[in-house]
Amino acid sequence: MADVSPRTDTSTDADTEDKNLRFQNALSHGTIASDGSDKSRDQKTLRRLAQNREAARKSRLRKKVYVQQLESSRMKLTQLEQELQRARQQGIFISSSGEQAQSMGGNGALAFDVEYARWLEEHNRRVNELRGAVNSHAGDGELRIIVDGILAHYDDIFRIKGDAAKADVFHILSGMWKTPAERCFLWLGGFRSSELLKLLINQLEPLTEQQLMSINNLQQSSQQAEDALSQGMEALQQSLAETLAASLGPSTSTANVGNYMGQMAMAMGKLGTLEGFIRQADNLRQQTLQRMHSILTTRQSARALLAINDYFSRLRALSSLWLARPRE
């Protein structure tokens, strides 16, 4: 019997009850003969009863399926809740139903990526504010406030990077928190100050003789410091390779096993120094920005910050184009 009822039948009782009620009503209202032509009445009754039973059975089946689905959903939900709990404990950033998560665990690559994204958003907002001020010919006083704010805000990200490097130096070194095109130019977990200054020298004219000399000196100094740090990193690589190679032995004698543990311990120590290199590289970036600011006038600093932002925005835009490129 086709079920034309609009409601989804989850209860079998209402169903059969309804039908029984209708049957009873039909009987009492005399729409069905309660006596006479016994055989045909019996047949009709029997058929209706059979149909009732069938409907009830189908209803029970549907209910069973529905309940089973509920049960499996409930299990899945419990599983997800446990995973979420575990993730929260590891300090991974999870925002809960609309409200902003208050604190980061401080650990975890994902946590840093989120903090960086937030910092970048705020940085762009400040730079746009600066752009607006410059375009509307704001006075030096106003410009200085905005420029100082941007530089102080740079200090924030260096501090955040420092903490993140303590937790996961390889994530910072990988540059995976930057866009692909930016990663092309990655040096010790960030940008090269010397390159930045090179592109700025053209943007900053007119510069006084003194300023030009100072900026050139700054560019040279940062380049020298970068080279020195790079050499230290190469020495580290070399040293690490030698340490690991030293533990290669022709046989597994007890002496060699002891050596192995010793070499591993030494290698661990070397890996630990990576964080120091990132710290000095960031220190170099920070010092270079401060020094540049001290050489330039407020207005020139403003232009410099805008130029730097333009450049990195283009790199990020290039990354987006690259990621969206059509492929065979």
Next chain:
Amino acid sequence: MDRVRDLASKRAAVIFTKSSCCMCHSIKALFYELGASPAVHELDQDAKGREMECALRALGCNPTVPAVFIGGRYVGSAKDVISLHVDGSLKQKLIDAKAIWF
């Protein structure tokens, strides 16, 4: 401390290092790049290395190596040296101490 001071006064530019320290390698490279010939003393190769390291720590050097002295005066660790180099004062100190000429 005496040994540190003593060694630091013997040359215009003096760097205390450890043979395993790669940041020391960086600072040495920077000095060579600037044309200075610093005296390098490896604490782990020196009999009094432990004492010297304590003395450097007492001076406020953290990490203790590399520790840089120019003209007998304590300049600082890697971070200080890089900061001074960026604002041009490192070169000036070296010139003043006659470690380099230009």
